[in-house]
Amino acid sequence: MSTPIEDEINKEIAEHKILIYGKGTKSAPQCGFTVETMEFFNKYGYPYELINALPSPEKREALSKMTNWPTLPKVFINGQFYGDTDVLGPMEEKGELQPLLKAAFPDQAT
Amino acid sequence: MMTFEDLSTQLQQALGDAEVSVLDRTGTMDHFTVKVISDAFEGKNLLDRHRMIYQALDAPMKDGRIHALEIQAKTKNEAQGG
Numbered sequence: 001m002s003t004p005i006e007d008e009i010n011k012e013i014a015e016h017k018i019l020i021y022g023k024g025t026k027s028a029p030q031c032g033f034t035v036e037t038m039e040f041f042n043k044y045g046y047p048y049e050l051i052n053a054l055p056s057p058e059k060r061e062a063l064s065k066m067t068n069w070p071t072l073p074k075v076f077i078n079g080q081f082y083g084d085t086d087v088l089g090p091m092e093e094k095g096e097l098q099p100l101l102k103a104a105f106p107d108q109a110t
Numbered sequence: 111m112m113t114f115e116d117l118s119t120q121l122q123q124a125l126g127d128a129e130v131s132v133l134d135r136t137g138t139m140d141h142f143t144v145k146v147i148s149d150a151f152e153g154k155n156l157l158d159r160h161r162m163i164y165q166a167l168d169a170p171m172k173d174g175r176i177h178a179l180e181i182q183a184k185t186k187n188e189a190q191g192g
Contacts, residue, residue: 033178069157070164070171071179086181087156 005062013076017104018048021063022073026050033084037073040085046105078104111139112175117167124166125150129189140177147189159183 002010013019020037024030029038034050041048053060053072064070067081075082077100082088091097118130121144128148135141144163151159160181170176 031178068161070168081157083157083160087160090156 003062005056005058006066009059009062009066012049012051013079016049016076017078018046018101019076020048020050020073021053021076022050023052023054024050025052030054031072034073037075037085040088044101046101046108077101112142112170113139116170117142117144117176120170121146121163121166125162135178135180140175142176142178143180143182145182145184147184147186149185151183151185156183 018041020034020041022029022031022034022037024034026038029035029050038048038050053063053074060072063074067074069081069083071084073084075084075088082091088097091100114132114134117132121130122128125146125148128146128150130147131145133143135143146163150162154162160183163181163183164171164179167176167179171179
């Protein structure tokens, strides 16, 4: 049985091909790592969503449990959890990230 | 407060043979970059390697002694560029 908050998270993950749970909003990020993560995705040009996890401790708790990952930001690509830029950076260097993003956005030429 | 030594010791206790280097990112001793080289990472993907490090530092992360952690986790082979 999933809780309402887990349902909400699963729905958000399904709705956004690239989803960042972070601190603050796109126009007013409240954490250096969240900014770093936005910059990381900005250079690719694919649309991404940033959801502010700060206002809801319950949501942060549920997210940490679901991912077995204690910190924010948390990045989901195409429904799959990929940690943060410390994981995505090395994946990018190895050329593993680009195919993932292409697969998430098959209709875009970028 | 968490000293470099506390941090290294906790990681070494959890990961056995780990070589740990720590950087203070902000001069406030609560935003760290840790580079960990350990064969305990062999066969594990980055997500799981980072989880191992977070688990080793669970207590100081929960009580706020560590506010933010940037992580690099490599096996000895990878660290030698192999």
